Amino acid sequence: MPAAAAIKVMIVDDQASMRAMIRRALEDYGFRDVRDCPGGEEALAAVRTNRVHLIISDYNMPGMDGLGLLEAVRGDPVIGKTVFIMLTGSADRDIVQKAAALGVNNYLVKPFAPASLKEKIERVFGALT
Secondary structure (H helix, E strand, C coil), X not given: CCHHHHCEEEEECXXXXXXXXXXXXXXXXXXXXXXXXXXXXXXXXXXXXXXXXXXXXXXXXXCCCHHHHXXXXXXXXXXXXXXXXXXXXXXXXXXXXXXXHHCCCEEEECCCCHHHHHHHHHHHHCCCC
């Protein structure tokens, strides 16, 4: 069984097409438990109820943005160690620095190739296959 099959993932992005694209890429790499939410608040509630190993979150979302979600996750004693990868539409140094200060595990600038996503995940979890 590929290592990816044991990793539970939550995708958080307000664009359904982006969630679907990420889901397809993850499934192609062997992930089996992939969930998604359109916003930070829903994702936080879902992850608190049913924990995951990895959160892949967009930065720019209405309501709770990716930095807000990251801060809430890191501040929670139960889910605080969850691996968090931030997606951003720009390589804005300020956003990257804030995410790093909050403890993001990795970040990826959109648009990205599925291989780049795999590489970012493997830098945290090790080889997926």
